[in-house]
Amino acid sequence: MSRLPTGIHETLRWSALTLAVAILMIFLLAQRQSVDVSYGQSPSGQTITEGSAGELGDATVPSVEEMTALVAADPVVRLPGAIADWDDARVSAIIGDADVRILVAPPGLDEEERDRVNDVENATIRVIGTNVSGGFYQAVSTDLESWRGQFATGDVTGLLVVLIATLTDQEKPPEVEDFSWRDPTPAELDAVAGDLRTTGRHVADGATLTDVPRQAAANAFPDRTVRVVALPQQPYGEPVPNYGPALAAIFPGEPIVLQYGNWVEYHGPAADEFAEVAAASFYGQFSDRLSEYDYPQGNVLGAYLNRVTDVRYAGLFDRPLPYQPFDPLRVALPALPWLFAGCVVLFLALSVRSVLRGANPAGQRRNTLGHSTVPARIAGLTALAVELSALAGGPANAPLTRGIGKLQAARAALHEELPDRHVHTLLNDAEDELDATARLVGIDGYRPDVYLRSRIAA
Template sequence: MIRHWPDRVRWILLAVAVVVLVAFLLVQKQSTQVSYGQAPAGADPIPEGSAGELSGATIPSTEQLTAMVKAAPVVRLPGSIATWDDQAVKAAAGSAGARILVAPPGLKKDDSARLRDVDDATVRVIGTEVSGGVLQASADRAGEWIRQFATGDVTESLTTLVAHLNHQPDAPDQPALARRDPTAGELTAATAALQSTGRFIAPGATMKDVPASTAAFPGAQPLYVALPQQPAGQPLIHYGPALAKEFPGRPIVAMYGSWVEYDGPSAAAFADVATASFYGQFGDRLSEYAYPQRNVLGAWLDRVTAIRYAGLFDRPLPYVPFDPVRVALPALPWLFAACAVGFLALSARKVLRPGRPGTGVGVPARLAGLTALAVEISGLTGGASDASLTRGITQLTAAREAFDQKLPDKHVHGLLDAAESDLDTTAELLGRADYRPAAFLQGRLA
């Protein structure tokens, strides 16, 4: 009957809470993968030294290196490529100064370990990797990467590390690397080579050949420009924009040492993403080893291919069907909490508000209270309410006889439950909430 709604709602809330909890736990295993296709598989891992990253340079013993460092504040071994602004480094070091040991890139692990054993060296520079003690300074933005990999300039990393080791204030950031347009002669030479072979390899570059094809730029064969590491402190030639005007619609890939730049279609959409992704992952490796430009270019093209297959640019995002579970997922914990609170509140109400059958109220009190209620409403009934009142009085009579015969209380309470239900129906039909058993008996049974 209606008077039992708190119990019904309580169990409904519990059931909903259980369903929500199960749904929330199951959906954690669901996932959606959207791809434009299967990206080309990468090559198998290559053994150390098989990618041309070792330069074959040899270095003196630890004892010899220690003596050299004690004799001079800067020791530069043959084949070293790192450069820096002396004044900026001295300012960052302060009065404590710094002893710097500079080595070529591409050393074997044993040779690198020998360099790190030179305790008198404040800072070690292997290739363009800058470290001191247990610390290493690494570039983390394009402005630093281009200086490091295109010109070998490690001023930013060196000043940062030296200032930290000597407990000095942070050194100011270096200004952006200056760029210049190619001269007419430089542009003519590059254009002629690209028109005939699709590549322009300047003297001193380690590039021997370029990929015959690549999935990085579907539908268009890129043009390649390879230059050796450029002199530090001089403006860098900006070949990309000038060549993009000469070859409209063609991808232009320019390399300066280990630095790769792209100009051409969709440059604004993905070039920065590719640069940050590639050098953010491989920057430490490229700074310490002497990889040929062809290897660096191949790895960069693979990264661009992976980005394209991820659908980050050049293509509209794929249609994803509406998933109501995922949309509703953030609300499920709150729904579960609301159901749990409602269940607990109704359970507390049931405990704190006695008067229902079997909650400690004796048979005589219930019998007397329901009999008094039946007498009061008997003068108000008529029509449909007469039937329910008659059924209620019949149940009360049976309950009184059972009580007089000393039958079990459980049996008597069952008869009183039936009588209470019929009297509740009678009050509902009469439209008198004050005569509903729950309200009428509360004062009498308190």
């Protein structure tokens, strides 16, 4: 490395430093933090005001005074638009002789309307949508069966029973499953299957789905076309038509997503493997908002499909992952610190020569005996070149010729009164070439440092 010509040496040295700085900047810029955007929120960096995601409905509630009067007159008050329902016998049994008053409000109220409902002090329990709260407590579902009844039929029986038992210091009674399925009638099945064959979706009367979120569906099932069935919230206490198994038999190997109100379920390829995981993850995170707000079914469907995509990207159940483009930076990022360190080491190693040269003015590091004038160096190296020319032959001719050329250029630069630094740079290169010639000839006495020192001693 120390025998590189000065120009190449300096170029390589500063290139190593520049590359090290560039690698450092790339690595630092790559260390940015990312934001995980969840359901109901805007894309990263934006703020969405309440209502812009379609979660607020058209229903309103009376004033606090009016609702207080209604609750005082009746232990159960259902405001217009309320969707929650329950088993009267079970709830009455747990209430017993206690004075428990229930105010039931519709979903999708804005903050001001929710505050009015919560300000009704004589209401023991408040139900907004299917969100059940009372006192300092809120009752929540914790399993798929409870969520299915809550979001498919508006059933809040279990939530009311648990909350009333807590408020009245009673033991929690055993859970009872009120939800039940039935096989769809041939007419019902034909109507749904016919729409799925022609348009890929069936939207029943009362459902709020307007369009299938195509991008979310493509991400969740990139190798299939998703068929969607959207139904409104089903009547409480009546068996619900179970379209899933029948449609899976009619459309084998194709993904089918069904919506019963805000309840979403999947039937089709690998349903036994990941459907429950996706549903539990989805409702475990979003059940609180779905119970209180009035999201359109398209929003709910899009969020569910995104969760299916998350499950597939997690690599669970050996499901094929959606395509992820190759990212060179992500692949190279672990190697960047090592490349940076290598460039720094190279720069420091090359800097040793420059530091040693800087110890003498104008790059005169080679003249160790104080003969720093340009003419003296030209004379000494010219004499060395003459003696080497009598001995050189074969491979030694090339460096000797280059060295003589550098000496001629140095003499011309001196004659034209160019700066000494430029002349010494040419002499440094000539000395490198003459040193290489001496090594090829095999006579150490003709190496520049040794030869010049002997001339001065003589």
